[in-house]
Amino acid sequence: MPRLKEIGFVIGLVIVGVVFVAAVIGPWLTGHDAFAQNLNARLIPPFWMEGGSSQHWLGTDQIGRDYLTRLLYGARISLFIGILTVITSGIIGTTLGVLGGFYGGRIDDAVLFVITCRLSIPVVLVALAVVGLVGSSLTLVVTTLGLLLWDRFAVVARATTMQIRSLDYVNAAWCSGCSPLDIMRHEILPNISSHLMVVCTLEIALAILLEASLSFLGLGVPPPLPSWGLMIAEGKDYMFFSAWVIMIPGIALFTLVLGMNMVGDGLRRAFGTQVIK
């Protein structure tokens, strides 16, 4: 049954696609505002539970905001953070990795040292500390995560560059008088990009998870923005009586990350990328 692997990839793609579309157009379709409070309609359960209403499909939160609208809006935040983080970290990591892998020698030693330093830093702790000490905002979360999550890009870019740097087409480019920068841009980068795509998807998933963890601890996306992690944190006080307040955003988060990882895994198998963690 060799088709099973592709099924996983397709399922992942569908999940990510659905979340993406829902994030873009969803918040406009529910007929509610993600920030409008209604203290007369607090903690209404979802429609399938007793006391649910057809007005609020997924119920309302502790200050009466429509849960479905907030959930869809939260998808925007998750994807926004995931994508922007990966753009930042991808640029940093790829630059370092390609430089180290291409030149080797002293430059590679320096790159390896920077990677080693980065790996020894506890990511969650440092991200929390930065956000805690500077003050929480969406921009800061993206910047911090972007500056921290480049290690896998660097490792993969370095290893794949090393594999191809002495292949015939690179030598041919040297002979035809291309500068090192040209070779890195036009020969190396296009040929390692498939491997970097794999890292991209996996890192988006990781960034989304980390943002949720930071927001859950109160040091990520600031309220009243509906980050899924923040929604779980806000629902925590009510979870023993109405478990759905943490189950709904949690399932959304889990599904999106799972879908992202499935896409990444499918690409990884297709391209044969070794991702070391």
Place this chain on the structure above:
Amino acid sequence: MTRFIFRRALLALSVVMTVMAMAFVLTRLSGDLAISIAGPGSTQADVEVIRKAYGLDRPVLVQFFDWTRLALTGDFGNSFFFKDKVSNLIGQRMPVTFTLGFTGLAVALVISLPLGILAALNENTWIDRSVSLLVMVGQAMPSFWLGLILMIVFGLQLGWLPISGTGSWQHFVMPAIVLAFTAVPALTRLMRSGMIEALGSDYIRTARAKGLSRSSIIFKHALRNAAIPVVSIAAVQLGFMLGGSIVIETVFALHGVGYLAWESISKNDFPVVQAVVLVLASIYIGLTLVSDILNALLDPRLRGA
């Protein structure tokens, strides 16, 4: 071999120094420390007094070298909030974090080693696929959310375990399971691929040709070789887990170093934050060093690297 250890130790030391510099810069990110410590509503005079009292009026480089010099002797200064030495605070909390880390790692190994072996022995069958599905699910599970779900199920509905606190061994059960869950995917994957590689190697073919029994081949020959990378990664993983325990300790209000870090961050307690970052990073660096040396001892081919 001595040369190898020496070089690795030197590298580890320079990484520690770099991390120290970063930990120092980290707490200066907020701008003027004295204003943050004084808090809102304080006068200019208050701020100046604090600036003097904490030595923040000195040049930054002098502050850095002073902090480094003392930190190397294990003195991280005093906490602003707890009115105690930072080293004492960390010393008191460390056993909790270590207990959590070691239990978590043990649980993770007990789950992931058999799973990885099982998947490798049944490569490309439904067993292998179920294991990879499980690994995927584990990777996507937010640890804090899993913690909350366990609280609802085992704490509230079944009433088997305490929900939060540090009082007894029962308090460690749920956090350790959640922490283990974060390490299981990586360890299972590694065990599986290591085992598959070992089973496909020449010495296994020889062993088969000699007519050895299946169990002897699997356990005496393949497993020994496949376990090498897992053992060394386990050490690195422990470092990751200690760093990652901050989320889990906060969810379960387990009073370890992670919880201390979270408290200090929310209270702008800079000396503690700096010290915890440095201590956790140093432990990780130390564990990586041990794992490198262990690897080289077990596999002489790596000593040249």
